[in-house]
Amino acid sequence: MKxxxxxVSYQNRPHAANPIRDALQTLTGGGSVSVEIESDDGLVGRGGSSFGRIDGAPRTLAVLIEEILAPKVVGRDAEQIPAIIESLKVETEYHGTEGLATFGISAIDVALWDLLGKAHGVPTYQLWGAYRDRVPAYAMVGWSNWTIDQLRGQCAAAVEQGFHGVKMKVGAPTLEEDVERIEAVRKEVGPDIKLMVDANQALTLTEALRRGHVFQELGVGWFEEPLRADDFEGYAELTQRLRLPIAAGENLYSARQFREFFERRCCDIVQPDLRRAGGPTEIRAIGALAGAFGVPYASHGGGPAALSLLLCVPTAIFLETGLRSSADGFPRLENGYALAPQGAGFEWE
Known part of the structure; x- marks a missing residue:
């Protein structure tokens, strides 16, 4: 199969009247890039990438894929996916593979694995070999720009939809503001719902330690990305000094960076991002490393591809997603667990 x-196509999203915000930035809209890979027997695999901000990013990435990556893919054996992905890393090494190039490689990788699953007529995770057919899911529903009443309403909606965990943003100007919001959510969802917090790299080590000690007394499930992503030394110290689990990894690139992260014991829970980590091929290696180091694995972001990978990671603990758009929308939940996709490739149904 060649x-x-x-x-490649791209789309910009109109700016929202009240864009969502975390402690680091306002996510004004950005857009998305879609990739379709057609085989010589007429099958089509689909992948893509998205941006929460930067209006010019979708068009820029589309050009990069069309002019640099796609020519290295056309004519190749579509079943030799790791070889294709490695050649794209070599092709982009001169100007740097991290950043936009990795976003493009990831989109192609998703499309290739989607194509291969469709060629075999099975969900892609069945090609990899799964550990499970479901994984716990939580809803990211706690943006910084929401009022406390809005925050409580969104978290209550997540529980009503069947999620057994919710996540909210922290990193407000004062610790007191963070505490007020955490306590409001805990009162709303009750003691049995897991509650995680995410600071989006906004804190210093000293402040992360100060807030972390308070958060752990409030029964928070994990403290996500409190420091800059490249502060490996800070993460190692934070993980050692806090009882509260530290979750991080969404802004790391490639299995090599994750290997160092694990070796230095920089986190208690690792969270690869499908776009930045390098796509399914690279994430499968990261998942194997997480298993070897005994590090629990939770996705950053959701979707059928992210869920499919979680099914095949030995230490997987949580799928991140948002509120479900409808009773039939992704993911299908049963007792707080997201059930495996049923369609060929990465198709949801």
């Missing part, structure tokens, strides 16, 4: 054509 790759016949790679098609």
């Amino acid at each position: 790759v016949k054509e790679v098609r």
Whole structure:
């Protein structure tokens, strides 16, 4: 099965009237890039990437894929996915593979694995070998720009939909503000719902330690990305000094960076991002490393591809997603667990 054509399109999202915000930035809209890879027998695999901000990013990435990556994919054996992905890393090494190049490689990787699953007529995770057919799911529903009443309402909606965990943003100008919001959510959802907090790299080590000690007394489930992503030394110290589990990894690139992160004991829970980590091929290696180091694994972001990977990681503990759009929307929940996708490739149904 040969790759016949790679098609790329992009779309910008209109700016929201009240854009969501975390402690680091306002996510004004950005947009998305879609990739279709057609084989010589007419099958089509689909992948893509998204941006929460930077209006020019979707068009820029689309050009990078069309002019640099796609020519290296057309004509290749579509079943030799790791070889294709490695060649794209080599092709982008001169100007740097991290950043936009990795976003593009990830989108192609998703499309190739989607194509291969469809070629075999099975969900892609069945090609990898799964540890489970479901994984616990939580809803990220706690943006910083929401009032306390809005925050409580969104968390209550997540519980009503069947989620057994919720996550909210912290890193407000004062610790007191963070505490007020955490206590309001805990009162709303009750003691049995797992509550996680995310500071989006906004804190210093000293402040992260100060707030972390308070958060752990409030029964928080984990403290996500309190420091800059590249502060490995700070993460190692924070993980050692806090009882509260530290979750991080969404802004790391490649299995090599994750290997160092694990070796230095920089986190209690690792959270690869499908776009930045390098796509399913690279995340499978990261998942194997997490298993070897005994580090619990939770996705950053959701979708059928992220869920499919979680099913195949030995230490997987949580899928991140948002509120479900409908009773039939992704993910299908049963007793707080997201059930495995049923369609061929990464198709939800």
